[in-house]
Amino acid sequence: MAPRRARVLGEQPDHAEALRRHLISVTQRLLSAHGLSGLTTRSIAREAQVADGVLYNHFADKDDLVVSALSERLGDLGERFAQECPRPGAQDLRAGLTALVVQCRRFGAEAFPLVAGLLGRPDLVHELFARLHATDDAAAPIIWRDVLGFLDAEQRLGALSDEVQVEAVAALIVGATQLGALRDPAAAAAASSDRDEDPGTADLVTVLVRACHP
C-alpha cells in the first residue's frame, strides 16, 4: 500500500519532494506578504491546502521551514544576481557601476521584506547564515562575492584605480543600496524595475565613478 498523498499535489513522482517545495513556496509567499510575525503554521497549512500536521513530516519545526524557505529564496536571488551582474570589461566604468547599483537595489527590494522580520530573532539569523554558507562554500555572503569579483576584475583591467580598496567600494555600494531598500522598499523596487535610470542611482554612480577612476 502506497503512502498517503496530499490532495493538492496530484500523483507525481517524488511526491515527498514536491510537497516540501510546495510548503516552502507557500511560506515564501506569506513571508513576503505579511512578515514573520503574521506567519503561523495554520496559515501556512491553510494556504497550502494541506493538513496542519504535514509540516512536521518534512521539516523539524516551524523555524526549520522558515529558514529553509528563506535560504532557498535568497539563494535563488543571489544566483540571479550573479547572472545579471555586469561582466568586467564589457562596458565602461560608469555603465558597469550603474548596472551593479541597479542589480543591488533590485536584490534589496526583494530580499529585505523577507528578512526584515527575522532580525528580531538572532538565532534564526545565525541559522540562516549558516545554511547559506553551507550550500555555498564561499565565506562571503551572497552578492558581496559577486560585487567584489566585479570590482576586482575591473581593477586588474585598469578601469579602477589601484589606490582604492575594492572592499571599501563594495561596502559603499552594498550599504547604500541595501539601506535604501530598508528605508523605502517601494522606492527601491521602482528604481530597480524601471529601465530608465532614476536620478538617485545616477547621482550615486557619479560619486562612485569619481572615487574609482584611475
Add this chain to the structure above:
Amino acid sequence: MAPRRARVLGEQPDHAEALRRHLISVTQRLLSAHGLSGLTTRSIAREAQVADGVLYNHFADKDDLVVSALSERLGDLGERFAQECPRPGAQDLRAGLTALVVQCRRFGAEAFPLVAGLLGRPDLVHELFARLHATDDAAAPIIWRDVLGFLDAEQRLGALSDEVQVEAVAALIVGATQLGALRDPAAAAAASSDRDEDPGTADLVTVLVRACHP
C-alpha cells in the same frame, strides 16, 4: 500620604519617574540582548524585580513601553551624534570624513541591535518615527540631517567638489556604516571605540576623499 514604593528602587526623590526610567532601561537591555520576540512583559517585570502589573501603571501598553524605550535611547544617541559630529571647516576633508565615519559606526553599533527587532512590526516603526519627529521638528531622520549638514557646509566652503550630490555621498556613508553595524555589530563597536583608526575605516575614507575632492 504618599503611595507605596517599589522595593528595587530605594528611597529617592521622584520615585515614579525613577521607576519609569528603570523599566525603560531594563527594556533596552533585554531588547538588545534577546530581540523583540524574546521580550515578554513577564521577563521585563522579573528583570526589573517588580510585579507583573507595574508596567501598566507607567505605560499604556507593552508596545508603548518598547517604543518609549527605543525613542528615548535613539534620541540620546542622535543627540550625542550631533554633538560629536565634526565641525565643518575645522579640519581637512580626510579628517572630517574620518570623524564622520567613526561616529556613524558608533551610532550604528549601538542603535541597530535595538531597532533590528522592530523591522517585523511596521506599526511600531511608524510610531517610533512619529515620536522621534515629535520631539525633533526636523523631517529628516536622526543622523541623516547632521551628515547632510556637514557635507553641505563643506561643499560651500569649497572642500567638496560641486560635482557631487551631497545626498548621494550621505547615502554612501550612512549605508556603509549602518549596514556594517547590522552585519557585524561587534566589529562596528570595536572600530568606533578604538582610538586608533581601524583599517576598514581608513579604506572607506580613502575612497570617499577621492570621490569628494574638488
Add this chain to the structure above:
Amino acid sequence: MAPRRARVLGEQPDHAEALRRHLISVTQRLLSAHGLSGLTTRSIAREAQVADGVLYNHFADKDDLVVSALSERLGDLGERFAQECPRPGAQDLRAGLTALVVQCRRFGAEAFPLVAGLLGRPDLVHELFARLHATDDAAAPIIWRDVLGFLDAEQRLGALSDEVQVEAVAALIVGATQLGALRDPAAAAAASSDRDEDPGTADLVTVLVRACHP
C-alpha cells in the same frame, strides 16, 4: 487519517458534533449554577474534562459559546412550549388558561436562571435575540407568539370577550409567570411540575377568567 479524539467522549460517530454538544451542555450547567460572572473558559474546560484550548476549535469565542448554549437551549424550550401549549377550542377557558400558565411557569423556571446573568451584557442579549430570530422567522420572541396565538384564536371562537386586548392579557400572563420564576425559581419549578394544580396558579387563573369571560 482521522484526527485525535477527546478522551472524555469515547468512540462515537460524529465526534466533532458530540464535543460541541458536550461543551454547550457543560456551559449550560455552569451558567445556571454559578451565573455568567462565575463562568471562565478554564472552569468550562475543567468541567468538560478537556484542554483549555478546545473551546476555540469549535467556537469563535467564549461569548460565542455562551450565546450558542443559550440560544440552543432556549430554542428547545420554546419548541417544547409550542408543542405543549393548549390547543384553542379544545377545552373551556379555565382549563386552557390553566394549561397556559403552567407551561409559562415551567418555561420560566428553566429559562430564567440561564438568561438572568446575561442582562448585564446588552451586547450578548442582542446577539442572542438575533440568533433566535435567525432560526425562527417570527419577529416576536419565544413563547410570546404562542401565547398571543392561543388567546387570539380563543377570542375568534368567542371564548374571550372582544372587549379585552389580547396583547394586554398576554403581558399579564407572561409577566406574572416569568417574574415569578425570577423571584423564586424553585417555587415556579414545583408549581409547573406538579400534576395537581397549585393554589397560586388557580388563583391567577381565576382572575384571568373573570377578566376574559365574554
Add this chain to the structure above:
Amino acid sequence: MAPRRARVLGEQPDHAEALRRHLISVTQRLLSAHGLSGLTTRSIAREAQVADGVLYNHFADKDDLVVSALSERLGDLGERFAQECPRPGAQDLRAGLTALVVQCRRFGAEAFPLVAGLLGRPDLVHELFARLHATDDAAAPIIWRDVLGFLDAEQRLGALSDEVQVEAVAALIVGATQLGALRDPAAAAAASSDRDEDPGTADLVTVLVRACHP
C-alpha cells in the same frame, strides 16, 4: 492632629459619613449608566475624585459598596413608590389601578437598569435581599407590600370583588410592569413619565378592571 480628609468634600461635620454617601452616590450613577460589568473600583474612585484606596476605609470591599448603593437606592425608590401610590378609596377602581400601573412602570424603569447586572451574581442578589429586609421588617419585598395593601383595602371597601385573591392580582400587575421594564426600559420610562395615559397602560387597566370589578 485631625485625620486626613478627602479633598472633594470640604470641611464638614461627620466627614466620614459624608464620604460614604458620596461614594454610594457615585456608584449608583455609574451603575445605572454602564452596568455592573463596567464598574471598577478605579472608575468609582476617579469619578468620585478620591484615591483608589478610600473605598476600603468605608466598605468591606467592592461588593459591599455595590450592595449598599443598590439597597439604598432601591429603598428610596420603594419609599417614593409608597408615597405616590394611590390612596384606597380616593378614586374609582379604574383610576386607582391606572395610577398603580403607572407607578409600577416608573419604578421598574428606574430599578431594573440598576439590578440587571446583578442577576449574574447570585450571591449579591441574596445579600441585597437580606439588606432590604433587614432595614424593612416586612417580609414582602419592596412595592409588593404597597400594591397588596392598596388592593386589600379596596377589596375591604367593596371596590374589588371578593372572588379574586389580591395576591394574584398583585402578581399580574407587578409581573406585567416589571417584565415590561426588563424588555424595553426606554418604553417603560416613557410610559411612566408621560402624563397622558399610554395605550399599553390603558389596555392593561381595562383587563384588570374587568377582572376585579365586583
Add this chain to the structure above:
DNA sequence: TATGAATGAGTCTTCATTCAT
C-alpha cells in the same frame, strides 16, 4: 485616615506541536 502605586492572581486567547486514526 487619605493617598495611589505596587501587587499578583486570574482572564481570555493564541499557536506550535503531538498523535490517534
Add this chain to the structure above:
DNA sequence: GATGAATGAAGACTCATTCAT
C-alpha cells in the same frame, strides 16, 4: 504518510486589594 482536533504552555492585560507613606 496525511489528517486535523486536542493539547497546554505561554502571552498580554485587568483589576480588586494592600500598604508604606
